[in-house]
Amino acid sequence: MNQPQAPRESGTVYLIHLHEKMHHSQHYIGFALNVEGRLYHHRRNRGSRFxxxxxxxxxxxxxxxxxxxxxxxxxxxxxxxxxxLLCPICNKIH
Structure with missing residues (x-):
């Protein structure tokens, strides 16, 4: 029997571009209800380990x-x- 799925919380998916590569990576994709608040937490080491x-x-x-x-x-x-491939900086998309 299938369980009903909880409604998905709508917010914003965001792409972060690092100014230089780190361990062969230069991007981070995340989700937030409040992107500016999430960025605030990332900058204070209260988010992604990367x-x-x-x-x-x-x-x-x-x-x-x-x-x-x-x-x-x-x-x-x-x-x-x-x-x-999604990054406007790496692909010069305007």
């Missing part, structure tokens, strides 16, 4: 793209393993 490591190394980063969506969209984009 971004905390960037903070510790003095590597700057910015949110460079956003999509309306939910955690399902975040997972779809992460599973593609090609965040650089």
């Amino acid at each position: 971004l905390a490591a960037a903070n510790e190394r003095g590597i700057g980063y910015d949110i460079v793209r956003q999509w309306p969506g939910d955690k399902h969209l975040e997972r779809q984009l992460k599973n593609r393993k090609k965040a650089r």
